[in-house]
Amino acid sequence: MKGVIFNILEELVIEEAGMPTWNAILASLQLKGIYTAGHSYPDEELMALVQEISIRLALPTPKVIGHFGEYLFRQLNQRYPEFTAQQPDLKRFLLSVHDVIHVEVNKLYENPNLPTFSYHQPADNILVMQYQSPRKLCILAEGLVRGAAQYYDTEIHMTHPVCMHQQADHCDLVIEFLSSKVTL
Amino acid sequence: MSETEAYKAAYQREKQARLAAEQLLEVKTRNLFLANQQLLDQNSQLKEQQALIIRTEKLATLGTLAAGVAHEINNPLAFVLSNMESLKRYVEAYNTLLKLGHRWLTEQQLTEQQTSQLQDLIKQQDLDFICEDVAELLSDTDQGLIRLRDIVQGLRNFSHDGNNERIQYNLNEGLNSTLKILQSELKNNIKVNCQLATIPITKCNPGELNQVFLNLIMNACHALSETRDAQIDISTDTEDDSIVIRIKDNGSGIPETVLKSIFDPFFTTKPVGQGTGMGLSIAYGIIQDHKGSINVSSTEGQGSCFEIRLPVEA
Known part of the structure; x- marks a missing residue:
């Protein structure tokens, strides 16, 4: 996992629980906590941090990951505003994740091990994002989608009927667009 | 400002500096990626052009060679073809002679000694077989020569050494x-x-x-x-x-x-x-x-x- 994800997790914990909590989490996991955006760190390290956070904040792990996903979207959007600037609405933004954003990420980082997304649209107001990744971080993807919906001021209803955590080979994130920001 | 606040402000500054440094690194990385991509594209284009030049040169050389070979083969081929026509006529003449011999034998127009001599000659030299086989030999040779003529024509066409009417x-x-x-x-x-x-x-x-x-x-x-x-x-x-x-x-x-x-x-x-x-x-x-x-x-x-x-x- 790229260091930028660790950096943003650190920012979230410091912002919501304070620097001493982050230091305590690092100390209890015996981690140095030095993360550089472009460098890769073991996935297990991120999962250990998330688990430790959920223990200390007494929150279920999926909830921490989902919340982190929303925060991650905001922070990534702050660092790379050009991707949302290119897309006028949430649906088009989500459709650009695989073919635009991930292509750009691949230019910057060697072997970023990105998830793959494929899409289908059973109705005009419904988008199914098919998620596949050996990391099985579908809950994080859910959080990122929610973060994007907040950014585009779009009300959505998201279900996750097919999940890799239930022995499926992929996850289906079914996103129903209930209302959307009207651009004049 | 308390010491904690001072450190916090310094931490924020450091964080901003780090973000700026990372952003700079990303810009450089992106540019490097794009430059590298461009180089790879140009490199493969160059390789393709190089292969094309080599191929064109090779074909031009082969064209010259083909024209030379075609010319060299064409001259002997022309007289071999012409000689074959004469040879066919000559063979026909010998066949007529043999047929005459057979007729004399059948019609018993020769003396006993002449009949025996002629029969011995036909038998010893296997003239009846030669008469049969020579037709096949000539036909095979003809086919071979026609194939050779087509190949020479092909070589001439390849080297543009032909009819150029437009x-x-x-x-x-x-x-x-x-x-x-x-x-x-x-x-x-x-x-x-x-x-x-x-x-x-x-x-x-x-x-x-x-x-x-x-x-x-x-x-x-x-x-x-x-x-x-x-x-x-x-x-x-x-x-x-x-x-x-x-x-x-x-x-x-x-x-x-x-x-x-x-x-x-x-x-x-x-x-x-x-x-x-x-x-x-x-x-x-x-x-x-x-x-x-x-x-x-x-x-x-x-x-x-x-x-x-x-x-x-x-």
Whole structure:
């Protein structure tokens, strides 16, 4: 996992629980906590941090990951505003994740091990994002989608009927667009 | 400001500095990636051009060589062919003599001694067998010489050492007439999809260009021999003052190793005796002679596309 994800997790914990909590989490996991955006760190390290956070904040792990996903979207959007600037609405933004954003990420980082997304649209107001990744971080993807919906001021209803955590080979994130920001 | 607050402010500054440094690194990385991509593209373009230059040079050398060889073979071939005609007449004369001998023997017009001498001679020299066999020998030799003459003609065509008569011609007509010739070859299981646009009339040698079309379509047929839903797409178009003819099939395709030598004289993948390996090299020579270009793109298992570009000559 790229260091930028660790950096943003650190920012979230410091912002919501304070620097001493982050230091305590690092100390209890015996981690140095030095993360550089472009460098890769073991996935297990991120999962250990998330688990430790959920223990200390007494929150279920999926909830921490989902919340982190929303925060991650905001922070990534702050660092790379050009991707949302290119897309006028949430649906088009989500459709650009695989073919635009991930292509750009691949230019910057060697072997970023990105998830793959494929899409289908059973109705005009419904988008199914098919998620596949050996990391099985579908809950994080859910959080990122929610973060994007907040950014585009779009009300959505998201279900996750097919999940890799239930022995499926992929996850289906079914996103129903209930209302959307009207651009004049 | 308390010491904690001072450290917090310093931490924020450091964080901003780190973000700025990372952003700078990303800009540099992106630029490096793009520059590298550009270099890779240029490199592969250069390699392609280099291969093309080598191929063109090789074919030009082979053209000169072919013209020389054709000329050298053509002279002795001409007198061998002429001598063969005389020889056939001479053999016929000897056969008449033998027939006369047999008639005399049958009609018992000779003395006993003469009959015995003639019979001995016929038997000893096996003249009856020679008479039978010489006809076959002459016919085989004739066929061999005709094949040799075709090969020499092929070499001359490849090196543009031939008839250069040019007339105003519509290449669509050429393609249509070629397809008519090939009707029996195509009708069974190959679907031909023809999209011939209105193209300008151009000055060319129709016979030569039709030979190229015939060759390419025949090759496509051979490539389609084991293909289901076999299809040949033939199209003409005008692009940048050139007539573009594309002959595309969905057949077996051409392996990369073969692709490099496809226009070389005598290069063939067909079994011995089934192809001279001159077809595409002659096609190349003819197109070169018309100041055009012929290129092939192919994917194994998916098919090949030959593209001919000919400048419009008024």
